[in-house]
Amino acid sequence: MARTKVVVDPITRIEGHLRIEVQAEDGRIADAWASSTQFRGIELIMQGRDPRDAWAFTQRICGVCTVVHAIASCRAVEDALDIEVPRNGTIIRNLIHGMQTVQDHVIHFYHLHALDWVDVVSALDADPAATSALAKQLSPWPNNSDTYFQEIKDRLAKFVSSGQLGIFTNGYWGHPAYNLPPEANLMAVAHYLEALDWQRDVIRLHTIFGGKNPHPNFLVGGMASAINLSDTATINAERLTDIHDMIRRARRFVEQVYWPDLLAVASFYKDWAAIGGGTGNYLAVGEFPAGDAKDYDSLYFPRGIIVDKNLNEVLPYDHEKVAEYVTSSWYEYSVGDDAGLHPWEGETKAKYTGPAPPWEYLQDHDKYSWMKSPRYDEMPMEVGPLSRMLVAFASGHDDAREVITEALGRLNVGAGALFSTLGRTAARGVETRLLAMKLEEWYDELVGRIRTGDVATFNTDKWDPETWPSTAQGYGYLDAARGALGHWIQIQDGKISRYQCVVPSTWNCSPRDPQGQMGPYEAALVDNHPLVDPERPIEILRTIHSFDPCMACGVHVLDAKGDLVTEVKVQ
Numbered sequence: 404m405a406r407t408k409v410v411v412d413p414i415t416r417i418e419g420h421l422r423i424e425v426q427a428e429d430g431r432i433a434d435a436w437a438s439s440t441q442f443r444g445i446e447l448i449m450q451g452r453d454p455r456d457a458w459a460f461t462q463r464i465c466g467v468c469t470v471v472h473a474i475a476s477c478r479a480v481e482d483a484l485d486i487e488v489p490r491n492g493t494i495i496r497n498l499i500h501g502m503q504t505v506q507d508h509v510i511h512f513y514h515l516h517a518l519d520w521v522d523v524v525s526a527l528d529a530d531p532a533a534t535s536a537l538a539k540q541l542s543p544w545p546n547n548s549d550t551y552f553q554e555i556k557d558r559l560a561k562f563v564s565s566g567q568l569g570i571f572t573n574g575y576w577g578h579p580a581y582n583l584p585p586e587a588n589l590m591a592v593a594h595y596l597e598a599l600d601w602q603r604d605v606i607r608l609h610t611i612f613g614g615k616n617p618h619p620n621f622l623v624g625g626m627a628s629a630i631n632l633s634d635t636a637t638i639n640a641e642r643l644t645d646i647h648d649m650i651r652r653a654r655r656f657v658e659q660v661y662w663p664d665l666l667a668v669a670s671f672y673k674d675w676a677a678i679g680g681g682t683g684n685y686l687a688v689g690e691f692p693a694g695d696a697k698d699y700d701s702l703y704f705p706r707g708i709i710v711d712k713n714l715n716e717v718l719p720y721d722h723e724k725v726a727e728y729v730t731s732s733w734y735e736y737s738v739g740d741d742a743g744l745h746p747w748e749g750e751t752k753a754k755y756t757g758p759a760p761p762w763e764y765l766q767d768h769d770k771y772s773w774m775k776s777p778r779y780d781e782m783p784m785e786v787g788p789l790s791r792m793l794v795a796f797a798s799g800h801d802d803a804r805e806v807i808t809e810a811l812g813r814l815n816v817g818a819g820a821l822f823s824t825l826g827r828t829a830a831r832g833v834e835t836r837l838l839a840m841k842l843e844e845w846y847d848e849l850v851g852r853i854r855t856g857d858v859a860t861f862n863t864d865k866w867d868p869e870t871w872p873s874t875a876q877g878y879g880y881l882d883a884a885r886g887a888l889g890h891w892i893q894i895q896d897g898k899i900s901r902y903q904c905v906v907p908s909t910w911n912c913s914p915r916d917p918q919g920q921m922g923p924y925e926a927a928l929v930d931n932h933p934l935v936d937p938e939r940p941i942e943i944l945r946t947i948h949s950f951d952p953c954m955a956c957g958v959h960v961l962d963a964k965g966d967l968v969t970e971v972k973v974q
Contacts, residue, residue, distance in 0.1 A: 406433075408764065409937045412440070414944070415573070416515040417952040418465060421912070423924075423943055424766050427934045432943075435921070435928035437912050438765050438772040447751055449902035454480045454894050455623045455866065461890065461904065462618055468953055470503045470609070471883035472890070472904070473621040478696060479890040480623045483877025488696055489859040492625025494849045495612050497691050498646075499619060500881075501838050501845065502608045505653055507884040508788070508835040509661050511951045513591075513598040516828065519945040520668050521583060521591040524576040527563060529589035531556055537586050541663040546597065555593040575939040582671040591668065594660050605653040611642050625861030630853060643850060650846055654839040665832040666813050669825055676816050679824030679946040681927035682783045682920075685709040685790035686910070688720060688889065690882035691841070703841060704834075704882060707794040708779065712822050714797040722878050722889060725905060728776040731769065731914035733757060741917040743778060746891035746903035747876060776913040776922065777905050785923040786886025786910045787950060789830040793821060802840075806833045824927065827949040868897040883907055885951050908953045924950060 412422035419439065426434040445464050449457060458476040462469045474496055481488060488496075531552035538547040562571065583591070606616055612628050613619020620627055631637040689699060689706030699706060707717035726743030729736055735754040736742050744750060756770050765771035778784070795803035810829055811818060820826050865871070871894070879890040886907030893901040913922030921929070927946050934942050 407934075407937045409934065409940055409943070410764070411940055411943055412762075414947055414952065416518070416944075416948060418468075419908075419953060421947070421952055422762075422765065423928070423947060424764060425928055425934070425940075425943065426766075427937060430933060430935060432928050432932040432934050434766075435925040436766045436771055437774075437914065437922060437924040437928075437947075439774045439908075439912055440772075446902060446904060449899050452899050453868075453897070454483070454892060454899055457892065457899060457902065458621045458623065461902075462621075464904070464906075465953060468883060468885070468906075469617045470500050470619060471881050471888055473619070474500060475879040475881040475883075475888050475890040475904075476892075477621055477623050477879065478881065479877045479879030479892040480894075481877070482697070482879060483875040483892055483894055484865050484871055486624050486865050487862055488625045489862055490694070491630070491849060491852055491857065492622075492628075492860045492862075493692055493694075493696055494845050494852075495626045495628055495860060496621075497845045498842060498849070499609055499612055501691065501842050502605060502650070502653065504884045505657065505835055505838050505842070506602050506606050507951075508831050509598055509657065510602055511831065511884075511948075512661060512665060512828070513595045515951065516948045517591055517595060517664075517668070518571070518574055519941060519948055520581070520672060521595075522576055522578070522581040522588050523559070523571045523574060523592055524563060525581065525583070525585050526559055526589035526592050527556065527585075529556060529585035531589070534586040534589045538590050541667055542659045544659040544663075546593070552589055552593060555596065556589060558596075559589075559592060575941045578936065578939055578941050580935055580941050583668065587667060587671070591664060594664055597660065598656075601652070601656050605649045605656075608646055608649050611638065611646055622861050624863050624866065625859075628860050630858040630860060632853070643853075647846055650842045653842065657835050657839040662832055662836055665829065666810065669814055669829060672825060673814060673816060673820075675825040675945070676814075676820035676823045678931050678933070679827070679927040679949065680712075680822040680930045681923045682785055683710075683712040683822065684779075684782050684784045685793050686720065686779055686784035686786050686887050687791045687794040688722075688880040688882050688887040690791070704791050704795055705798045705800065706880075706882075707798060708784070709790075709793055709797060710782065714793065714818070717794055717797045722880070724780045725889065726778055726781075727905065727909075728778060728916045730776065730917045731771060732775050733770055733773055734775065743781075743917075746889065746905055747893060747901070749891070749901070749903040751903075772912070772914040774909055774912050774914060774922075775905075776916045777910050778913075778916055778920075781918070783913065783916070783920050783922050783926070784887075784910055786882075786907050787827070787831075788834045788884075788886075789821065789827045790886060791882055792830040792833050802837050803833065806836050824946045824949045831951075871897060885953055886910060906953075908950075911950050912952065924952075 407427045414421040422438040424436040458473040461476045462473040534552040535549045609616035609619045629637040689702035691703035693701040706720045733755045876893045881888045889905045911923045
């Protein structure tokens, strides 16, 4: 039996620093270790600060996932202090978060994940006329002419002939695992480039409602988005029209470019519908309230737990069943490293015990990651679009069932295909379709309320710390683009006494727990997973990228005084 150790470090086309180690046996991955190798963060610096400012600090956990941390933080404080948010404020949050999710998913597909399936150099062999015919079969998108695809091919040829592939450098071009014909590759490259301009356009919604992007402005109690249709300094009729047009352009691109491309690419890789399923446990905290943010029954995407791929039963979600372990993490607990602590009891004490760079195999050490290991009711849980769509499907969500059924039918695969690397990517597309439609509904609701004279976007009734209880604690949920996010806050005498975040990539990239249970990344890599060429491990990238990793969110600790705690140098 041929055994090979493979290390991919760093994993590229993600946010942050991630190292994957696997052991392969006869062309299959037999064991895997996922390690977040960068120590950075924000969490402990929250202590002693005004809770109303928490969103601005936690938003800086990541330069990509800015909106989600801000909203989760606001919800945590609002929960702790029993602050109600006007419906307009919730709608605007839905619009901001919804547009970020749509943008994020499209960016992920084209700019982070597609190159695992698309051979860029192969596109040079494409016939532009045949590419045009293929594109016209899939969609009425206007940029489908022979001339357009010839121009894209010429641009790409200049890149290659210069020896400088630029954004396409260091791909495993020519790898035998690539299945797309040259024309499909050329079409995908063209849309890759178009998506760069599209995403820059539609995300301007954030700058109108939040003043800027990234890091839009938020407010505990709602949104600092004053509405006056006749005032040029506020959200007025002109800005609302601009927002409406962005939403329409976002939906058009999703339906006429992204969704057709996703299904077209997936049709050539249906074997990946049986690879990379992972733990089989799925968690969704739910998102996009139709009423009060605390009315969990009103969420557009429902919350729930699925265990062992059982779509016949959705268990209720209870955040108090969440616990974090550090058995395999570079931290220590005062109560012992095999204990599981709920975030309201959480500790963030860094203790690096790994090797010095250049690193030997991390798999040879009991502790091997800066990620903690969250568990729900002692079980590892996958979070993300697949979890949300599975919970929605199993809960009888009509919209989700319709689009999922459409995708399965067009790919001619059964529902079991959802539990896979391909299913994870397809679920992201399903969710994008749903949100692109839902954005229009939220916009119409907001405009309808404004027409009745309701322009309230925030509530500061309980902003005076003198009215707060001496102690309070709150939980802020949010299902972000990458999955379930939780912010837990404790307040004492008007200041933050403890702040803990459990984020999507902490769930998915978690190392082994005291029971030896793998986290979702690791479990997915050993689930019927091929590795044809250890020198070019494109299969590893396919499955890891299907989760859309964000290491910066997952490792977010800092000495309370801003002092350097540990230093790791790459040599």
